[in-house]
Amino acid sequence: MVANARTPSSRDALHDAAFRPMEAPGRWFWPVALGLAGIVAVAFGAYVYQVIEGLWVAGYNDKAFYGIYEANLVAFIGVSYGGALVSAVLRLTNARWRAPITRMAEAVALVSLVVGGAFAIIHLGRPERIWRLIVDPQASSPIVWDLIAISTYLLATAIFLYLPLIPDLATTRDRLPARAPRLVRAFYRLVALGWTGTPEQRRLLNRSVGAIAILIIPLAVSVHSVLAWAFSMTSRAGWHSSIFGPYFVVGALYSGVALVVIVVAAFRKAYRLERYISLDHFVSLARIMAVLAAVYLYFTFSEMLTAGYVRTREEAPIVAVMLEGAYAPAFWGFVVLGIFVPIMLSVLSATRSVRYLVLAAALAVVGMWLKRMLITLPTATAPLIGDVWGTVQLTWVAIVITVGATAAIPLGLMLIFRFMPILAVDEMTELLPGSAPAVGGEAR
Amino acid sequence: MADTPVPSPTKAPSVEEGSARLHLSRRQALMALAGAGSALSAGPLLGALVSGRTGRADRGLLANGAEAEGARRWAMVIDLRRCDGCKKCTEACQTKHYLPPEQEWIKVYTLRDRTGVEFNVPRLCMHCEDAPCVRVCPVAATFVNRDGLVLVDQEKCIGCRLCMAACPYEARYFNWTEPTIRPPLPTIPTPEFPAPQQRGTVGKCVLCVHNIGHGELPYCVVACNMDAIYIGDLDADVATNGTETVRLSTFLSQNNAIRLKEELNTKPRVWYIPGHGEDLGW
Numbered sequence: 001m002v003a004n005a006r007t008p009s010s011r012d013a014l015h016d017a018a019f020r021p022m023e024a025p026g027r028w029f030w031p032v033a034l035g036l037a038g039i040v041a042v043a044f045g046a047y048v049y050q051v052i053e054g055l056w057v058a059g060y061n062d063k064a065f066y067g068i069y070e071a072n073l074v075a076f077i078g079v080s081y082g083g084a085l086v087s088a089v090l091r092l093t094n095a096r097w098r099a100p101i102t103r104m105a106e107a108v109a110l111v112s113l114v115v116g117g118a119f120a121i122i123h124l125g126r127p128e129r130i131w132r133l134i135v136d137p138q139a140s141s142p143i144v145w146d147l148i149a150i151s152t153y154l155l156a157t158a159i160f161l162y163l164p165l166i167p168d169l170a171t172t173r174d175r176l177p178a179r180a181p182r183l184v185r186a187f188y189r190l191v192a193l194g195w196t197g198t199p200e201q202r203r204l205l206n207r208s209v210g211a212i213a214i215l216i217i218p219l220a221v222s223v224h225s226v227l228a229w230a231f232s233m234t235s236r237a238g239w240h241s242s243i244f245g246p247y248f249v250v251g252a253l254y255s256g257v258a259l260v261v262i263v264v265a266a267f268r269k270a271y272r273l274e275r276y277i278s279l280d281h282f283v284s285l286a287r288i289m290a291v292l293a294a295v296y297l298y299f300t301f302s303e304m305l306t307a308g309y310v311r312t313r314e315e316a317p318i319v320a321v322m323l324e325g326a327y328a329p330a331f332w333g334f335v336v337l338g339i340f341v342p343i344m345l346s347v348l349s350a351t352r353s354v355r356y357l358v359l360a361a362a363l364a365v366v367g368m369w370l371k372r373m374l375i376t377l378p379t380a381t382a383p384l385i386g387d388v389w390g391t392v393q394l395t396w397v398a399i400v401i402t403v404g405a406t407a408a409i410p411l412g413l414m415l416i417f418r419f420m421p422i423l424a425v426d427e428m429t430e431l432l433p434g435s436a437p438a439v440g441g442e443a444r
Numbered sequence: 445m446a447d448t449p450v451p452s453p454t455k456a457p458s459v460e461e462g463s464a465r466l467h468l469s470r471r472q473a474l475m476a477l478a479g480a481g482s483a484l485s486a487g488p489l490l491g492a493l494v495s496g497r498t499g500r501a502d503r504g505l506l507a508n509g510a511e512a513e514g515a516r517r518w519a520m521v522i523d524l525r526r527c528d529g530c531k532k533c534t535e536a537c538q539t540k541h542y543l544p545p546e547q548e549w550i551k552v553y554t555l556r557d558r559t560g561v562e563f564n565v566p567r568l569c570m571h572c573e574d575a576p577c578v579r580v581c582p583v584a585a586t587f588v589n590r591d592g593l594v595l596v597d598q599e600k601c602i603g604c605r606l607c608m609a610a611c612p613y614e615a616r617y618f619n620w621t622e623p624t625i626r627p628p629l630p631t632i633p634t635p636e637f638p639a640p641q642q643r644g645t646v647g648k649c650v651l652c653v654h655n656i657g658h659g660e661l662p663y664c665v666v667a668c669n670m671d672a673i674y675i676g677d678l679d680a681d682v683a684t685n686g687t688e689t690v691r692l693s694t695f696l697s698q699n700n701a702i703r704l705k706e707e708l709n710t711k712p713r714v715w716y717i718p719g720h721g722e723d724l725g726w
Contacts, residue, residue, distance in 0.1 A: 053621070053622075054619070054620050054621040054644060055644065062546060062617050065605045124603045124604055125603020125604075125605070125644030125645060126601060127602075127603075130602060132582075132583040133583060136600075137582060138581060138582055138584050141582035141583075142580060143582035147582075231609070234580070235612050236609060384612055385555075385565070385567060386553045386554075386555055
């Protein structure tokens, strides 16, 4: 299987690139990590304040009972799907170029899911009673479906990150310097599960990674569908729509692939991985992004057309407020800056550079967050009787918590790559010519 | 629970066939509603109301009327021909239930019909037979009691607000802050009388279940100077606004009573009598 067991220097270079973040991440690491941790800590403080004061501090009221936290919940869990897709689909289609980015993609899936899942708690009026969901769940409630789907998916993303990591953890174990603390040694010995790279071990690993790669796709689809259904199981215009499940799935994929682009670009630069991650990787990811953006635009068009053409008494005001009313700047801003511009930047040869593709991805991520606000707010504030719309306030508590959650993602990734190699060393060795043999592989 | 004698529809007080008006005193009517011919039997019924059904949160999608023998099928009728929009009902409800001003468990909407004429619609919880809020509640905090009333156990509510999203009548309110208004004496809040409200949970009209079970009228019915609000029982087939008593089924059919958003199939227990061609299809 070992492609081109090349010179020791090539192998050393790969190992150096992949393990450097664990051993000596660079001078910038701790200042940045502490800065991000500070932001997360402030956000946590704001949340404590919210728990004490009640949800009004986040700008909610009876005529605007859902808003920013619900949008965040969908947005953050959404980006998690991109990581799962990049890794799982590219694995199943045997796209070899995936190898250097799978580890980062899988880590993004896990970290953003944890952060997104936190909003399921943050948005509750009585978070301390969440145990009731476990002891007395009502099967008829979409919230219970959410709980089951998200927790299953969380387990699956953790396994999906862990399985392909085992050979690399074994390498880490074997690389530990003699002066490494005993606890660290014991940890890596434990998590490496006695991996030595025998053919039997490799066969088992390949089979289980294949199985989880298949399994994670329907799981991720179910998570984003169920999130959508929590909205569409109500009779409210704008939410009660059969398109919502696939609509949310595609939106999740689009924003998720975009986040992978940003994360890969950031770590590539920070850890100088240019030798392993080239412009071609970004171009390939951007193409996937562009296709997903186009599909999402199609869904948006389909939604607006069917509602805006028939113009029922309930739906007409929602469409009007979106296309030409108070939300029109946000909506058209999203269509242009969140869809059209990213597509153009992704496909035009003039903008074929990492910088432009990262810009496209950033527009996509921010645009999709805005779109989630556009899904949540107009319907939540629309009158069901009479014609008085609710108004929502953007408060410092909601902003600080949202910014804190955003900061938690890079922080989580930076910390995670202190414990595991940022590149899938073993996979790269297997799939890509010009890399080094795996630990315990044939070359040993 | 099932040992309290209740008059069946056939045993309802004498009525002239075809007439919606019954000639009963207010007290008699209330006693009929309470399921008793005399004041003596109201006691056990009250006991049953308070202890029996509240402890037992029926968590099915629907209250099963057949299973709960001796249960009521409470209903309300609002005569829009009489409502002048004075909001006395809202005021009384808020005072007696210790609610903040933004929680209008009975809320009077002033709307315009197609000719531009204003009319008033008091909206309370519809106590739907097929209540969307009950279905979406993840922890059975919202439930249907055996009389078909939709209640909220604020001790269980986790504050996810999906019921607010699901309710087609905007009848549910959230306690975004610690309630500032409290009863003068310390009380133990129950789903039937949730006072004081609990921060971070949902509250809504309880149809004054704390009153109607033992022959007292809901606060909004008492407060209405126009006698526009009727409380009744579909099984006993009577309803009263405190001044006059009507045979419920006849009253509804003769006046072309309608229910809000009938197309959603929620089967509300609140009827409206438009009378002046008000446009109720918001």
